[in-house]
Structures are given as C-alpha cells and as structure tokens.
Amino acid sequence: MNHYTSLSLSAQTAYAQLLDAAQALELARSVANLRGSFASKTVKGNVYWYFQYTELSGRLRQFYVGPDSPQVRELIAQHGDGRPTAALEPLSRSAIALGCAPVLVPHFRVIRRLSDYGFFRAGGVLVGTHAFLAFGNMLGVSWGDTSRTQDVDFAHAGKQLAIALPANIEIDTPAAIDSLKMGFLPLGSSDGKVGGTWLSPRDPDFQLDFITPQHRGGKPYRHAQLGITLQPLKFMEYLLQDVQQAVLFCTDGAVVVNVPHPLRYAMHKLIVAGERGATRAAKSNKDLRQSAALFAYYQQGSDWAAREAWSDLLSRGPGWKTRALRGLTAVDKLAPELAVRGWLESANQEQGR
Structure with a gap:
C-alpha cells in the first residue's frame, strides 16, 4: 500500500x-x-x-x-x-x-x-x-x-x-x-x-x-x-x-x-478506533488508515520517535494499553507491510513478565 x-x-x-x-x-x-x-x-x-x-x-x-x-x-x-x-x-x-x-x-x-x-x-x-x-x-x-x-x-x-x-x-x-x-x-x-x-x-x-x-x-x-x-x-x-x-x-x-503533534495524532487514532462501535466501522477504518500513513512516514527516518511515543502510550495504564494494542492489531491487519508486529510482540512480552 x-x-x-x-x-x-x-x-x-x-x-x-x-x-x-x-x-x-x-x-x-x-x-x-x-x-x-x-x-x-x-x-x-x-x-x-x-x-x-x-x-x-x-x-x-x-x-x-x-x-x-x-x-x-x-x-x-x-x-x-x-x-x-x-x-x-x-x-x-x-x-x-x-x-x-x-x-x-x-x-x-x-x-x-x-x-x-x-x-x-x-x-x-x-x-x-x-x-x-x-x-x-x-x-x-x-x-x-x-x-x-x-x-x-x-x-x-x-x-x-x-x-x-x-x-x-x-x-x-x-x-x-x-x-x-x-x-x-x-x-x-x-x-x-x-x-x-x-x-x-x-x-x-x-x-x-x-x-x-x-x-x-x-x-x-x-x-x-x-x-x-x-x-x-x-x-x-x-x-x-x-x-x-x-x-x-x-x-x-x-x-x-x-x-x-503528528505522532500524538497517530497514537490517539489507535485509541479512538478501538472505541468506535460496529455502526461506525467506516470512520474507524479512516482513523486506522491515517494512523498507518503517519507510521509509514516516521518509519522512514524517525522510527525511534514512533517507538518512544508507543512506549509512552503503553505506560499510561491498563485501559490505555488495552485500547492501544487493539488499535495496533487492526493497523497490522490493514497494513502488514509496516511491520508493526514487533511492537505488538514486545508489548505482549512485557505484559507476560
């Protein structure tokens, strides 16, 4: 994509x-x-x-x-x-x-x-x-x-x-x-x-x-x-x-x-997408596409900034983390070429400790 x-x-x-x-x-x-x-x-x-x-x-x-x-x-x-x-x-x-x-x-x-x-x-x-x-x-x-x-x-x-x-x-x-x-x-x-x-x-x-x-x-x-x-x-x-x-x-x-800030916007869209119900699937997909586009940009030159923002999001509490993981899982399905699965795996490993 x-x-x-x-x-x-x-x-x-x-x-x-x-x-x-x-x-x-x-x-x-x-x-x-x-x-x-x-x-x-x-x-x-x-x-x-x-x-x-x-x-x-x-x-x-x-x-x-x-x-x-x-x-x-x-x-x-x-x-x-x-x-x-x-x-x-x-x-x-x-x-x-x-x-x-x-x-x-x-x-x-x-x-x-x-x-x-x-x-x-x-x-x-x-x-x-x-x-x-x-x-x-x-x-x-x-x-x-x-x-x-x-x-x-x-x-x-x-x-x-x-x-x-x-x-x-x-x-x-x-x-x-x-x-x-x-x-x-x-x-x-x-x-x-x-x-x-x-x-x-x-x-x-x-x-x-x-x-x-x-x-x-x-x-x-x-x-x-x-x-x-x-x-x-x-x-x-x-x-x-x-x-x-x-x-x-x-x-x-x-x-x-x-x-x-663009990165905060991208991370916030992960949270928001998980909050929308099935009746608002179209808007949720738009949120995910925008988040994926920003991730794609930052991966080309500022991947460290995106990873730091992701870690900050996960540190804000169980509710934030659950929604963020749900949103990132959806981004991974929508745009597997972004290779965000590594973020998911690292988050799951930390959760299992």
Missing part, C-alpha cells in the same frame, strides 16, 4: 514560505497596535510564546503566539519594525500548483473566520481529518489516502489547565459562526445553552464539532471564554499536549492554526 509520496523540494519551499508569511501577518494583526511584551511559558516540558498587554481597564491580557522555534523567535525579533508581509493569496495558489494539499473552500472560510475572532489565540486546536491534511504539507508529503470529511473538528483543553495553551482572551464563538451567513444551526445542550455542535440544513453532512477532554463526571463543559458548551471525549488530553502550528490554505488565502 502506498501511504504517501514525497512532495517536490519546490512544493516544500512554497509551504515554508507560506507559513512564514501567514505567521508574520497573524502576529502583525494581533499586536501591531498594542503596547506589550512577549513572554515564554513551559508547559509539560515544551516552551510556548505569548504576547501580554494591559487593557485600558487595567486588566492584563495575553494570547498565544506559537511554540518555541527559530521562526517564532525571528517573528518576535521583527515585531514593530514595520516590515510589510507578502500577500497570502498568490503564495497559496503557488503552493497548490506545486502539489501541496488545499482545504475545501467552505471549510477554509469557517476556520479562517474562527481565527479572525481569536479562537486559536484563545487556545483552540484544529483536530480530525483537517489536521491530518495539514500534517502532509508540514511533513512534505502527499497522502495516498485522499478521503475528505465534511466534519470540521475543533478542540480546547477546557478544564485541563495543565495542558492549556497560555491565553485568557475571550471570544464569541456563536457570533463568529453566525457572521459567516452559511446557515449553521446549533444543537442545544442539556443546560439549554448553545452546545458544541453546529449543523448546516443546506448540507446535513457539513458539521462543526467543539470537543474537550473528559473531566470528572463526564458532563458537557460550559466554556465561558469561548461562549459555547464543549462536548467531552475520553483520551483527548493526550492529543492536546505538545501542540504545533501549521498553515491551512485554499485559493482564497491562508490561515495559521494550532494542530496536534
């Missing part, structure tokens, strides 16, 4: 240029007219940068800039120097022409509008198949499985403050969605307030979902800063650690988003 093909050096360069330009534009739009300073914070061993400023009311505010990297540090160094940023539309079209994967236009408009309202600066993370699409461009590959989804999935750490991106910005998520004039209608939550799912009557398959890690009690979590109720899902906390930045784009332009 051909899980992916490498993008040309020109395509990879075009993506890198688009990411730099989009990050520069986002930073300029966010802080150009504000007096403040940059600061870093270490969360779970990872360093993140944020910008903090004082409102006229005297209240201290801060929003997320990005994970520590040479590119982010360069953007911080350039802050306030007045450098113009390149137009994103031509760069986006160039990246697409060279082979990078674009987002469907209606989906892009939703994601960009939430970005305009500050959703990603408030710690929001794009998850699901759109994150998987972003991974291909990030890693310089084109996925063999080009299946699309009509769901657009967003996550936020919610009560899990230990993994939350540093931010205390407040946004009106329902207003952002309403402003699109695309006809989305919210499903009500049990408390009678706006829930975490929006549906499009024009296209019943076009759905927006807002999710969060499951906390004690397992009830939907009303997030005052976002203005919505988040649906809790088990094991989400694993996915929202070590968040990365990527750029999504279509012919209309580009937008910087937060996405999970």
Whole structure:
C-alpha cells in the first residue's frame, strides 16, 4: 500500500514560505497596535510564546503566539519594525500548483473566520481529518489516502489547565459562526445553552464539532471564554499536549492554526478506533488508515520517535494499553507491510513478565 509520496523540494519551499508569511501577518494583526511584551511559558516540558498587554481597564491580557522555534523567535525579533508581509493569496495558489494539499473552500472560510475572532489565540486546536491534511504539507508529503470529511473538528483543553495553551482572551464563538451567513444551526445542550455542535440544513453532512477532554463526571463543559458548551471525549488530553502550528490554505488565502503533534495524532487514532462501535466501522477504518500513513512516514527516518511515543502510550495504564494494542492489531491487519508486529510482540512480552 502506498501511504504517501514525497512532495517536490519546490512544493516544500512554497509551504515554508507560506507559513512564514501567514505567521508574520497573524502576529502583525494581533499586536501591531498594542503596547506589550512577549513572554515564554513551559508547559509539560515544551516552551510556548505569548504576547501580554494591559487593557485600558487595567486588566492584563495575553494570547498565544506559537511554540518555541527559530521562526517564532525571528517573528518576535521583527515585531514593530514595520516590515510589510507578502500577500497570502498568490503564495497559496503557488503552493497548490506545486502539489501541496488545499482545504475545501467552505471549510477554509469557517476556520479562517474562527481565527479572525481569536479562537486559536484563545487556545483552540484544529483536530480530525483537517489536521491530518495539514500534517502532509508540514511533513512534505502527499497522502495516498485522499478521503475528505465534511466534519470540521475543533478542540480546547477546557478544564485541563495543565495542558492549556497560555491565553485568557475571550471570544464569541456563536457570533463568529453566525457572521459567516452559511446557515449553521446549533444543537442545544442539556443546560439549554448553545452546545458544541453546529449543523448546516443546506448540507446535513457539513458539521462543526467543539470537543474537550473528559473531566470528572463526564458532563458537557460550559466554556465561558469561548461562549459555547464543549462536548467531552475520553483520551483527548493526550492529543492536546505538545501542540504545533501549521498553515491551512485554499485559493482564497491562508490561515495559521494550532494542530496536534503528528505522532500524538497517530497514537490517539489507535485509541479512538478501538472505541468506535460496529455502526461506525467506516470512520474507524479512516482513523486506522491515517494512523498507518503517519507510521509509514516516521518509519522512514524517525522510527525511534514512533517507538518512544508507543512506549509512552503503553505506560499510561491498563485501559490505555488495552485500547492501544487493539488499535495496533487492526493497523497490522490493514497494513502488514509496516511491520508493526514487533511492537505488538514486545508489548505482549512485557505484559507476560
């Protein structure tokens, strides 16, 4: 099975240029007219940068800039120097022409509008198949499985403050969605307030979902800063650690988003696939194919990283281990050429000791 093909050096360069330009534009739009300073914070061993400023009311505010990297540090160094940023539309079209994967236009408009309202600066993370699409461009590959989804999935750490991106910005998520004039209608939550799912009557398959890690009690979590109720899902906390930045784009332009780490995404899909019932076999198979594609990529150059991530997953407790083994067994049947059986055998040997 051909899980992916490498993008040309020109395509990879075009993506890198688009990411730099989009990050520069986002930073300029966010802080150009504000007096403040940059600061870093270490969360779970990872360093993140944020910008903090004082409102006229005297209240201290801060929003997320990005994970520590040479590119982010360069953007911080350039802050306030007045450098113009390149137009994103031509760069986006160039990246697409060279082979990078674009987002469907209606989906892009939703994601960009939430970005305009500050959703990603408030710690929001794009998850699901759109994150998987972003991974291909990030890693310089084109996925063999080009299946699309009509769901657009967003996550936020919610009560899990230990993994939350540093931010205390407040946004009106329902207003952002309403402003699109695309006809989305919210499903009500049990408390009678706006829930975490929006549906499009024009296209019943076009759905927006807002999710969060499951906390004690397992009830939907009303997030005052976002203005919505988040649906809790088990094991989400694993996915929202070590968040990365990527750029999504279509012919209309580009937008910087937060996405999970690709390896955490692959491992999380093993867990999720084992949780889905028989009635959701199609979605489970998609999860497994995405996990297999990422494993195939990391086996070519960073097999040690995949093995370390696998060992970390097994160490999280019996429930995690049982589901992870179930998911990996399914991947082994789906893509035996990946030779993940060695992981299964080593895990079984440790279990038998």
